[in-house]
Amino acid sequence: MLRKMKVMMVTDSLQVGGAEQVAVDIANSLDRDTHEVYFCATRCDGLLRSSLKSDVEVMVLERSATWDLLKLLAFGKYVRSEGIDVLHSHGRGTMRFIALCKALGIISAQHVFHDHFGRMHLDRSAGRGLKIPLHRGVDAYIGVESRLCRWAIDTVGLPAAKVSLVRSGVDLERFSTASPIDLREEFDLGEGNLVLLMVANFRPQKDHPTLFQAIAELSKAQQESLRLVVCGSTTADPAYFEGCMEMLERLKIHHLVRTIGVRNDAPALMAGADAGVFSSKNESGPLVLLEYMASKLPFVATETGEIAHAVKDAGVGILTEPRDYLALADGLAALLEMTPEQRAEMGERGRQLVITEFEQHVVVRQVEAIYAQLLRICVPSDAANTQAS
Amino acid sequence: MTPEHPTTTRNRYPRAQCAVSVALCTLNGERWIEQLLDSIASQQRLPDEVVVQDDCSDDNTVVLIEEFSQHAPFEVRLEVNENRLGSTANFAAALTRCRGRFIALADQDDVWYPNKLQRLIDELELDPTVTMAFSDADLIGPEGQPLGHRLWDTRLVGRTLRKRAVVPEELFARRALTTGCTMAVRRRAVAASLPFPAALDNEAAPMRHDRWLSLVAASVGTVRALPESLLGFRVHPDQETGVLVGAQLPRALGRAATAVLSAPVDYSNQTHLARADQLEAAAERANEMGDFEEAHTLTEIANHHRARVQGEGSTAGRLRSIVEGVRAGAYGWDRLGLVAIAGDTVRSVRPGRRSKPDTGMKNGSDSL
Numbered sequence: 035m036l037r038k039m040k041v042m043m044v045t046d047s048l049q050v051g052g053a054e055q056v057a058v059d060i061a062n063s064l065d066r067d068t069h070e071v072y073f074c075a076t077r078c079d080g081l082l083r084s085s086l087k088s089d090v091e092v093m094v095l096e097r098s099a100t101w102d103l104l105k106l107l108a109f110g111k112y113v114r115s116e117g118i119d120v121l122h123s124h125g126r127g128t129m130r131f132i133a134l135c136k137a138l139g140i141i142s143a144q145h146v147f148h149d150h151f152g153r154m155h156l157d158r159s160a161g162r163g164l165k166i167p168l169h170r171g172v173d174a175y176i177g178v179e180s181r182l183c184r185w186a187i188d189t190v191g192l193p194a195a196k197v198s199l200v201r202s203g204v205d206l207e208r209f210s211t212a213s214p215i216d217l218r219e220e221f222d223l224g225e226g227n228l229v230l231l232m233v234a235n236f237r238p239q240k241d242h243p244t245l246f247q248a249i250a251e252l253s254k255a256q257q258e259s260l261r262l263v264v265c266g267s268t269t270a271d272p273a274y275f276e277g278c279m280e281m282l283e284r285l286k287i288h289h290l291v292r293t294i295g296v297r298n299d300a301p302a303l304m305a306g307a308d309a310g311v312f313s314s315k316n317e318s319g320p321l322v323l324l325e326y327m328a329s330k331l332p333f334v335a336t337e338t339g340e341i342a343h344a345v346k347d348a349g350v351g352i353l354t355e356p357r358d359y360l361a362l363a364d365g366l367a368a369l370l371e372m373t374p375e376q377r378a379e380m381g382e383r384g385r386q387l388v389i390t391e392f393e394q395h396v397v398v399r400q401v402e403a404i405y406a407q408l409l410r411i412c413v414p415s416d417a418a419n420t421q422a423s
Numbered sequence: 424m425t426p427e428h429p430t431t432t433r434n435r436y437p438r439a440q441c442a443v444s445v446a447l448c449t450l451n452g453e454r455w456i457e458q459l460l461d462s463i464a465s466q467q468r469l470p471d472e473v474v475v476q477d478d479c480s481d482d483n484t485v486v487l488i489e490e491f492s493q494h495a496p497f498e499v500r501l502e503v504n505e506n507r508l509g510s511t512a513n514f515a516a517a518l519t520r521c522r523g524r525f526i527a528l529a530d531q532d533d534v535w536y537p538n539k540l541q542r543l544i545d546e547l548e549l550d551p552t553v554t555m556a557f558s559d560a561d562l563i564g565p566e567g568q569p570l571g572h573r574l575w576d577t578r579l580v581g582r583t584l585r586k587r588a589v590v591p592e593e594l595f596a597r598r599a600l601t602t603g604c605t606m607a608v609r610r611r612a613v614a615a616s617l618p619f620p621a622a623l624d625n626e627a628a629p630m631r632h633d634r635w636l637s638l639v640a641a642s643v644g645t646v647r648a649l650p651e652s653l654l655g656f657r658v659h660p661d662q663e664t665g666v667l668v669g670a671q672l673p674r675a676l677g678r679a680a681t682a683v684l685s686a687p688v689d690y691s692n693q694t695h696l697a698r699a700d701q702l703e704a705a706a707e708r709a710n711e712m713g714d715f716e717e718a719h720t721l722t723e724i725a726n727h728h729r730a731r732v733q734g735e736g737s738t739a740g741r742l743r744s745i746v747e748g749v750r751a752g753a754y755g756w757d758r759l760g761l762v763a764i765a766g767d768t769v770r771s772v773r774p775g776r777r778s779k780p781d782t783g784m785k786n787g788s789d790s791l
Contacts, residue, residue, distance in 0.1 A: 243713020
């Protein structure tokens with residue numbers, strides 16, 4: 035009998051975030067007949083730990099700096115002692131950490147880097163700080179959007195054979211088993227309103243102000259017919275959060291909005307909402323759209339990232355140009371004008387699309403094929419055929 | 424949908440009604456206006472409208488524009504001001520009338536290359552977070568002859584811009600980097616910039632429309648600098664924007680550096696206060712649009728301008744304040760920052776002079 039492949043997901047933390055959720059979902063859904071799964075958070079623990087399956091071996095390294103030598107050695111020792119075959123890193127900081135371990139000869143495991151970088155609009159460059167670790171310390175590159183894959187090939191100069199496009203997927207089980215939370219009761223939203231849920235940490239990239247301005251653009255009657263629940267960390271960028279709160283007051287819509295902080299029961303919150311909303315200015319995914327769809331939520335969102343582009347014409351949500359609050363206001367107005375049946379149909383279409391195209395098992399087979407290719411293990415050809423080229 | 428809660432306290436800028444507008448301001452430009460209009464009519468991507476704001480020309484400019492509008496492949500919307508407004512207010516009036524999602528600015532004396540509009544609009548369409556794109560230009564003489572120089576280099580911004588695909592608001596806050604005729608702007612940035620604040624007209628340090636617009640654009644989005652040359656920028660004695668070529672450049676630079684280093688205290692103080700007011704106005708606009716981080720950056724730079732205003736304190740106290748500014752990185756570490764440190768140091772040890780210096784450059788305070 036063949037030995038199981040030992041795979042370790044490596045992230046900065048286990049705190050709630052898109053990249054971290056993708057890592058957890060992959061860790062949970064790798065085939066247990068052929069894989070043994072480990073998870074390492076190199077900086078800190080977090081709420082997502084409770085989402086990991088019980089058979090996943092977890093270590094939290096608590097490194098304090100990028101080049102924390104002691105932690106680097108401890109990590110290398112653990113990887114060697116456990117005989118890890120593949121290290122799958124998420125996030126550029128984590129990638130550099132592992133690439134350094136490889137360059138120093140501390141570890142020899144294959145390194146798969148999963149790039150979720152969401153600021154390509156600001157930084158399309160590739161300095162030495164990225165090029166060197168990507169060339170010398172990464173054996174396979176996974177981009178969550180085609181723009182990242184093009185960047186990896188054209189700007190970084192990685193061989194196309196090393197680069198794969200793997201769109202994010204969603205673990206439907208998390209959403210099928212969630213018991214809905216009654217948001218109206220839990221957050222004192224009153225009756226008869228359409229409850230919108232936005233799941234996004236309070237960070238500038240998520241562009242809550244565009245959503246708030248869009249709500250302010252609606253007529254008084256439209257405003258009073260909706261309530262917005264915002265779920266996400268309020269401490270990630272305190273100045274930004276404070277600015278958002280001041281803006282709500284200035285726009286006189288603070289009574290329509292509840293901020294509930296970071297939660298680990300997003301599926302239950304989604305199950306209790308009437309629609310999703312997402313106003314980010316730039317994303318590579320964004321995973322949250324898949325989660326809305328998995329929860330049968332119709333949504334209004336800005337069109338940014340691979341998933342938004344992929345579902346654009348599928349009638350599963352209303353997509354508008356990022357940063358354009360007038361367009362987003364039109365989207366919200368259109369959602370409000372739909373009948374409950376029309377919204378339910380839209381939500382159902384989203385769920386079906388996730389099942390056929392974005393289900394976690396579809397995604398994870400592509401990832402398993404990349405691991406197998408690195409270790410030169412034979413896999414079915416359809417799964418292996420994921421190269422971006 | 425009738426908004427009952429406008430998103431800002433300022434007058435609301437209406438929704439876009441077409442794709443691309445060109446905002447053109449004119450004043451006694453009969454000599455070159457036809458060449459410009461023909462070059463706009465020859466664009467690979469035509470605008471939907473050209474909005475002309477004439478600032479009371481007393482030559483044939485208006486007649487020539489009206490003739491052109493008879494056969495133009497796009498709508499030409501001409502308005503003649505009742506009273507002369509001056510360049511900055513005139514552009515504000517033109518921008519207010521533009522209906523496009525994207526707005527390109529034009530000067531009456533330039534010649535656009537056929538791909539100019541296409542290239543700038545492509546950049547804006549490619550990424551919705553980009554609020555402004557601008558390019559370099561070739562300098563041409565009064566008769567259209569190439570002068571062999573690039574605009575960015577003659578304004579001493581070439582090195583700065585070529586190494587950055589994205590230009591942050593901090594750089595626009597410290598100096599003028601753009602010229603209106605090289606830029607195209609997303610409506611979001613124009614909406615945030617209008618109406619132009621009164622602080623732009625401060626005599627001690629006026630801020631031109633293009634610097635204000637680019638400052639606001641960088642504060643409410645991303646600004647991209649395209650190093651290719653997309654137009655011929657005409658150099659002639661009557662133009663508004665100061666350009667120095669050949670032997671003029673080192674001489675004027677020397678004069679400007681001397682003037683900055685030896686500027687009397689009261690003039691220098693007025694300049695800092697004017698800049699602080701202008702940057703605070705931009706920060707307010709960014710804050711209104713929800714770009715809090717950018718607003719904070721601008722407020723910090725404005726605060727530093729206020730801190731540089733020199734009072735009656737001791738020389739040691741003034742020097743200490745400069746050292747603190749340097750340690751905090753508030754001056755920036757480019758050539759301009761170093762000149763500012765030197766100027767502040769000179770003024771803090773010999774603060775006696777009182778008259779306004781002559782920089783020898785048109786719009787010198789705005790350029791440097």
